Amino acid sequence: MTTTFHDLKDTSVFITGGGNGIGAALTEGFLAQGAKVAFVGRSDASDFTAAMEATHGDRPLFIRCDITDTDTLHDAMAQAAKAHGPLNVLVNNAANDMRHDAMAITPDIWDDSQAVNFKAYFFACQKAAELMAPSGAIINFSSITYLMGAAGMAPYVSANAGIVGMTRALAREWGPKGIRVNAIAPGWVFTEKQETMWATPETKAAFLEKQCLKEHIQPTDMVGPTLFLASQASAMMTGQVMVVDAGVVHAG
Template sequence: MTAIYPDLDGASIFLTGGGSGIGAALLAGFLAQGAKVAFVDFCDASALVDTLAATSAHAPLFIKCDVTDTEALHAAMEQAHATHGPFKALINNAANDMRYEADAITPDIWDASQAVNLKAQFFACQKAAGLMAPKGAMINYASITYMMGAAGMVPYVTAKAAIVGMTRALAREWGAHGLRVNAIAPGWVMTEKQETMWATPEAKAEFIEKQCLKEHIQPGHMVGPTLFLASDASAMMTGQVMVVDAGVVHAG
């Protein structure tokens, strides 16, 4: 259960990476508020759309898109704007947190990581600035990995640190136009991808010892904070990083 934000009812929302994991939870969360959500994903999300459309006031608009293709991303945003109207919120969620030892990183690996984790977020913000409703909100997904100095994923950690700087710079630049730009830094969220690839019982037990709250973070835990930052309830918040990590980095 989450709070109800009346200003999100009927609002136009654009979400990247909405087909699985945190993105799918965010998609369902905004639809439950009565929002009109358009989302992009690299993989086919037609089955998810059919499931959510059956219980939502507004069927989600899915546009298959690789967010690293800036021209395609901007075209998808224009389509969403034409269909649902000016955006009340942009949520930059798409990411790829693949692991690489530092001495194995090639220029191609580095460039590919920055393209999906950083470049796509900036150019989505750039485009959204011209498609926003008055007092629109942008929410960029960062990560606590840059606060922890997480090893084994330097390109991803670097991008997530840069997102915070980008968020603060855009908040300053666009605040006079009524646009708010904030970031969310999740802890270790137990998505299907994490459970399949890296969340061994030993790794999960070790990490939860770092948390104040002894419960594994689920994708649904990201919904409430994101709705809050997208809504008028956070009208005077901009340039902020909201950490949602069960108390790892600021209480440790």
């Protein structure tokens, strides 16, 4: 990452799922800008935070948290604001893209998926709006799966369509407060989880064929767009969905 967004220095940033995959790339991206980063996750991130401190001279604040527990999530966000000052940026990144045959989905599977992929997003936004003073930026990660109508992922696809609607509704409601709310819809980003659980040489080649740009998308490719939406470089952008998918889907 070579671009510097000078206004992000010393800002207070909170990231869900900031210790692995795309989230880890985002945590490092904000640290490189001089931001004060707090993040939550379910797994211990001590090694990652130590590595970030060794690289950037600043240790991100890790708070172990199950984001589906709203009270615990809100407490973690308040703890981050106490440590780093009023929240400037929220990045809703944590998600679970499990595959399910639609006919095999039970109410429990549906509810569990929405709890992670949608409900937690809204209540993180709600708390962020309380902690942001006097303004701030919220970036919600969606997915191009809702534009493609991806099969075998109905709960996840539904949640990501909902994230876009929620983003637009909150942008309208909170714009008068100076809070901007935007979304990023990535294509297939090859995190360690994707490589381990879903990707095969055949599926990767087939998806690459759909892309205009013939390179597989990496977690670091999400950093620049996120920093842009967090910074004043995008001061007049809100309620928008930025597609970062190497040209798979097109609007218009």
